[in-house]
Amino acid sequence: AVYTNPSDVPSSNSYDFIVVGAGTAGNVVASRLSEDSSKKVLVIEAGVDDTGVVTVEVPFLAPLAQNTAVDWNYTTIPQTGLNGRSITVPRGFVLGGSSSINFLGWTRGSEDLYNKIASITGDSGWGWDALESFWTKISTFVQPTDNDQVTPDEIPQSNGNGPLDVSLPNFDIEPDERVFETAKLLQSQDSRFKYTVDMNAGDSLGFGYNQVTAGGGARTTSATAYLHPALNSRSNIDLLINTRVTRLLQSSTSGSTPVFGKVEVAQKAGGPKTVFQASSEVILSAGTIGTAQILLLSGIGPEADLGQVVVNSPDVGKNVRDHPLLELYFSVNSNDTYDDALRDADLQTTLLNQWFASKTGLFADTPVNTLGFMRLPDSFFTSGVSDPSSGAKSAHTEVIFVDAFVPTAQNPMPSVGDFMTVIVAVVSPTSVGSIKLASGGSDTFTQPLIDYGLLSTDFDVQAMLQAITDSETFIAASPFHRDGFLVAPFGGFANATTTQQKVDYMRNNADTVHHPVGSAKMGADSPSSPLGGDGVTDPRLRVRGVKGLRVVDASVLPIIPECHTQAAVYLIAERAASLIKEDNGM
Numbered sequence: 001a002v003y004t005n006p007s008d009v010p011s012s013n014s015y016d017f018i019v020v021g022a023g024t025a026g027n028v029v030a031s032r033l034s035e036d037s038s039k040k041v042l043v044i045e046a047g048v049d050d051t052g053v054v055t056v057e058v059p060f061l062a063p064l065a066q067n068t069a070v071d072w073n074y075t076t077i078p079q080t081g082l083n084g085r086s087i088t089v090p091r092g093f094v095l096g097g098s099s100s101i102n103f104l105g106w107t108r109g110s111e112d113l114y115n116k117i118a119s120i121t122g123d124s125g126w127g128w129d130a131l132e133s134f135w136t137k138i139s140t141f142v143q144p145t146d147n148d149q150v151t152p153d154e155i156p157q158s159n160g161n162g163p164l165d166v167s168l169p170n171f172d173i174e175p176d177e178r179v180f181e182t183a184k185l186l187q188s189q190d191s192r193f194k195y196t197v198d199m200n201a202g203d204s205l206g207f208g209y210n211q212v213t214a215g216g217g218a219r220t221t222s223a224t225a226y227l228h229p230a231l232n233s234r235s236n237i238d239l240l241i242n243t244r245v246t247r248l249l250q251s252s253t254s255g256s257t258p259v260f261g262k263v264e265v266a267q268k269a270g271g272p273k274t275v276f277q278a279s280s281e282v283i284l285s286a287g288t289i290g291t292a293q294i295l296l297l298s299g300i301g302p303e304a305d306l307g308q309v310v311v312n313s314p315d316v317g318k319n320v321r322d323h324p325l326l327e328l329y330f331s332v333n334s335n336d337t338y339d340d341a342l343r344d345a346d347l348q349t350t351l352l353n354q355w356f357a358s359k360t361g362l363f364a365d366t367p368v369n370t371l372g373f374m375r376l377p378d379s380f381f382t383s384g385v386s387d388p389s390s391g392a393k394s395a396h397t398e399v400i401f402v403d404a405f406v407p408t409a410q411n412p413m414p415s416v417g418d419f420m421t422v423i424v425a426v427v428s429p430t431s432v433g434s435i436k437l438a439s440g441g442s443d444t445f446t447q448p449l450i451d452y453g454l455l456s457t458d459f460d461v462q463a464m465l466q467a468i469t470d471s472e473t474f475i476a477a478s479p480f481h482r483d484g485f486l487v488a489p490f491g492g493f494a495n496a497t498t499t500q501q502k503v504d505y506m507r508n509n510a511d512t513v514h515h516p517v518g519s520a521k522m523g524a525d526s527p528s529s530p531l532g533g534d535g536v537t538d539p540r541l542r543v544r545g546v547k548g549l550r551v552v553d554a555s556v557l558p559i560i561p562e563c564h565t566q567a568a569v570y571l572i573a574e575r576a577a578s579l580i581k582e583d584n585g586m
């Protein structure tokens with residue numbers, strides 16, 4: 001059943017598992033656990049229903065979900081590396097969590113990434129080969145509805161037969177062929193530029209199509225693929241929405257270890273509190289920000305910051321990383337960019353009507369059709385600079401091609417003109433940030449202090465400069481100049497010619513790709529250490545120092561994936577569900 005008020009949940013209902021957060025990971029776990037009809041599962045979500053929300057369903061409108069009722073609408077504290085700017089922190093406040101408001105990119109990362117996590121945690125189960133059966137359970141490839149130019153040899157082979165639809169761009173746009181041709185052309189001169197059909201097959205490097213979490217022209221999420229089907233077909237899973245978990249409470253003691261089986265909720269600040277209890281486990285899936293905040297409010301965190309704690313867990317809220325991103329603008333000679341679709345209300349209505357009628361056209365497409373992942377040149381690492389990436393098949397930087405001007409807080413949409421935006425990002429950043437409670441922030445109705453530490457290391461600044469240089473090399477190739485397509489750099493970027501000017505442009509304009517991870521990282525067991533090992537959780541994602549509590553979301557990642565993060569989160573959730581079943585004799 002679905003409840004919108006805690007007082008409507010019958011007190012006779014008893015739950016084996018309570019999942020906190022109906023987000024990307026939470027819905028996978030809840031759905032898999034409810035496959036066992038003898039177990040009863042309650043999912044608690046702070047945000048709203050996803051049904052019929054146009055910015056959630058229509059792939060092209062994804063960026064418009066930000067700063068609306070489906071977004072937590074957080075901001076960072078002033079970022080020194082961004083010249084003191086605070087930037088917005090979008091997070092899904094809706095069923096599906098951030099899988100409902102993200103940009104739909106589906107990148108699994110390299111085999112090195114998972115092998116490194118296995119090595120960090122000492123658990124070979126996180127290694128690439130061991131994870132294959134979990135990948136297969138997540139996604140199924142679905143043909144785009146109207147991109148007839150996708151040929152059979154362009155179809156990625158890395159999907160399985162799971163409930164989540166993964167597809168290719170739905171609508172061909174002008175840069176696509178230029179990107180593919182350029183990658184094939186430059187590959188012979190510098191192998192860092194290469195064309196790839198499937199960046200999800202173990203080697204994540206290369207330029208190719210952006211695989212997306214969509215099917216039949218509409219977005220698919222952990223809510224559409226996992227949660228709603230489970231709610232519609234099973235009586236042993238309940239959902240409570242519009243309700244915030246305020247903290248977790250100790251329910252009992254096992255030996256000398258506190259058992260955290262109780263979940264306290266409220267619907268508004270200072271409002272009445274209700275407590276639910278799980279007889280087997282509480283699974284915290286509130287995301288990198290929410291999970292750290294709830295742990296800290298529950299007295300599980302660094303004693304040095306909190307003063308009084310139930311468990312001194314020094315890594316809670318630490319080790320936070322995100323990918324810095326920068327837009328580079330170019331004016332182009334074309335009438336085919338989608339700039340007009342961003343400016344012209346009548347055209348938007350036509351495209352939306354087409355989408356409603358047949359799920360085709362530009363709005364069935366996401367804003368990004370092509371992207372590439374690159375290594376830094378070897379020369380980058382000659383002067384005592386060590387390589388932060390997971391290995392030779394993992395990227396340091398990313399280049400994303402957008403067939404229009406990408407408006408930002410600093411760079412509003414020009415009223416006329418056609419543009420291409422080249423977005424560059426550092427996907428192996430070394431800058432580290434944190435999540436802390438705000439002073440007086442004694443509940444989850446006050447946003448925590450979010451610090452990404454963006455561009456706070458020289459490595460990240462130098463890597464971003466190299467990404468700019470590499471993207472300039474890429475678009476200097478002949479395919480971008482056929483028919484006089486590429487005209488010139490545009491806006492503030494056009495004036496950034498010296499290295500110092502580029503660094504200034506970077507600090508004044510950079511944002512993030514919205515991939516925060518790591519605030520409750522998993523770590524290896526070491527029996528002699530106070531909590532029994534490194535990190536906030538053990539490799540089976542059980543919170544160290546307590547019983548009955550697991551974390552399953554992006555916060556457990558001990559390193560930041562060198563790719564977009566949702567696929568890794570789905571993967572963690574599928575394996576976590578299997579671990580929970582094993583540990584509970586299911």
Ligand SMILES: Cc1cc2nc3c(=O)[nH]c(=O)nc-3n(C[C@H](O)[C@H](O)[C@H](O)COP(=O)(O)OP(=O)(O)OC[C@H]3O[C@@H](n4cnc5c(N)ncnc54)[C@H](O)[C@@H]3O)c2cc1C
Binds near residue numbers: 046102243285291567
């Ligand atoms: C704008 C944007 C664009 C992105 N683009 C991409 C992309 O193109 N490709 C990609 O791979 N990744 C992308 N990402 C990142 C990706 O979506 C996330 O890494 C992933 O979805 C995180 O999953 P999660 O389960 O950790 O958290 P979430 O999916 O955010 O789930 C957390 C859930 O917990 C709920 N919650 C939080 N606190 C509480 C509380 N106190 N009580 C109850 N419920 C609570 C939240 O409302 C939410 O539903 C993007 C993210 C954003 C925001």
